[in-house]
Amino acid sequence: MVPVACRVAAREEIAPGTVSLTVGDCARSVGVPAPGQFNMLWAPGVGEVPISLAGRDGDDVVHVIKAVGAVTRALCALQPGDALGLRGPFGTGWDLTAADGHDVLIIAGGLGLVPLRPLIGEIVAHRARFGSVGLIIGARSPSDLLFAEEFAVWGAAVDLEVTVDHAPTDWTGRVGVVTQLVDAVSVDHDDAATFICGPEVMMRFAAREVLERGTPADRIQVSMERNMHCGIGHCGRCQLGPVFLCREGPVVPWARIDASMKVRGR
Template sequence: MTGVPVPYEVVRTVRETADTVTLTLAPAGQEVLPPFAPGRFAMVYAPGVGEIPVSVSRVDRRTIVHTIRSVGAVSAALCRLGPGVQVGLRGPFGTGWELERAAGGDVVVIAGGIGLAPLRPLLLEALAAPGTYGRLHLLVGARTPEDLLYAGQLRAWAAAHEPLRCAVTVDRPSPGWSGHVGVVTTLLNDAAFDPPNTTAYVCGPEVMIRATARDLVHRGLPADRIRVSLERNMRCATATCGHCQLGGVLVCRDGPVIGWDRAESLLLVREL
């Protein structure tokens, strides 16, 4: 981990949705950041604009992949970049999903909106280790069909069936949509897993995280086997600005991934 941004170059851009872009970044020089584990994040610097924390959306040996939604000045600047442009990266920071916790049991991955991006490396890691886990479910929710991330990959995963069971729902269907309509928790009704021996990984808007985690607990999952990401609270990555403080937790230092047994009380304060 370094405090000085390391120059990386955009080598590929993919427009995922109207406001979301995936950037593949490669070292622009000899210096390379240490490997990123799924769930961890980098501080991504847009020259002349500023930097923001972004979780990795794919883990490779040399390149770093980020899927970024345009929601502010820095993210908008990053989404406009094309191949050949340099950015600065610092990291890796934070805690990871810790998929090893799930070995031998069922795995349920639940994503809302842009939350699928930090969950994708976890899913790919699980798919790369057949036989390590039991049943594997991916449940994805989005506002509309046009807001679905990685649409091509989702179609491929849904068609493959084994070892992954993939289900998708939207809040507001567009003309021609024949899939499921409703909040993402409704997909749990058709997902077969053994609650006491299941580990769930959840990322999305806070209201979705709360509803999903509570539903999983109601179905019998232990709270400490529900891993959630609170990355939307982060700003500086160094636990100095206090922006990400929730109770006694500084998300950029103690998270962003923590167990629901800790996260529930932290988010309850915000909910009230």
């Protein structure tokens, strides 16, 4: 439960209000998260929040953080050399073995691309292991698209579709929600290992689209990034039905949460 003291090795604002932080040495001694897992990052004197693995920079760990409240604002304000605390790695990662020899569909909405990025990197690096691969990325606007400089490499290896909710007049790409693009990528849904991350409502609709096309619920993995506190299944803050998402998630097969996701809140 005690965070290890670390320092910021590098910092870059990669989209408005969204910062990439490279965390040096100590991240290695704590342990490097697998794609889909997360660390608890502690902004000294402010608080601690769960943040997914966004990538590796050599032996260092990269986290991408959007400033939405007190802790994420404090983390985003850190500069190279500043101190932060880190606990982890926590949670389940993406099960890429489910995709071996099969078609793959990846659907990312907004910040949901962060935990999917290391998975996409693995797929692109070992492309021959998989059948057809469709990658659908959505964001609010073109300036909110994360990792856009990597799209050329990804698009050369997989069937990539990018869309935004709202676009300025000079945008020549697609406009609309990610679920409209499920048929724009050529993937055999009966067979595909499907990976989804984004806002919860988007994941619900995206899962429904692929279920309707024949993908079994246990072949759909989602990352349920619900508000968490302890990260070790004690506090119950992230509980969804019988599932403690910090320990049994954040990556879970849709089949495990389907019933709970149908329960209406009051």
